Amino acid sequence: MHNDRVENWRRFSEHMEAYIQDQTVEKYKMDGRQGIDLMSMSKPEIGIWNILRYALRMWNGKKKPHDLEKVAHYAEMAWTMSLDPSD
Numbered sequence: 001m002h003n004d005r006v007e008n009w010r011r012f013s014e015h016m017e018a019y020i021q022d023q024t025v026e027k028y029k030m031d032g033r034q035g036i037d038l039m040s041m042s043k044p045e046i047g048i049w050n051i052l053r054y055a056l057r058m059w060n061g062k063k064k065p066h067d068l069e070k071v072a073h074y075a076e077m078a079w080t081m082s083l084d085p086s087d
Contacts, residue, residue, distance in 0.1 A: 012072075019069045047078030 051074045054067045 016072055020073060044078040044081040047074040050074040
């Protein structure tokens with residue numbers, strides 16, 4: 001089986017873009033406006049702890065909808081925060 005990792009990443013990225021828009025951005029709006037993003041006020045380690053939280057839940061067979069997407073989203077947020085030179 002041929003596995004095109006770049007194409008897989010593109011499809012995954014499109015899936016994650018829709019997930020973030022539909023399940024996070026829309027979910028946390030207040031009065032039709034963007035809500036407070038508490039993750040942007042924390043350190044990358046918080047994202048890592050959340051990755052562990054959702055990964056362990058999946059590992060223990062207690063997976064809930066969107067756990068894998070949450071792991072990916074927290075990984076992106078931790079990566080983005082780690083680029084900030086002020087930390």
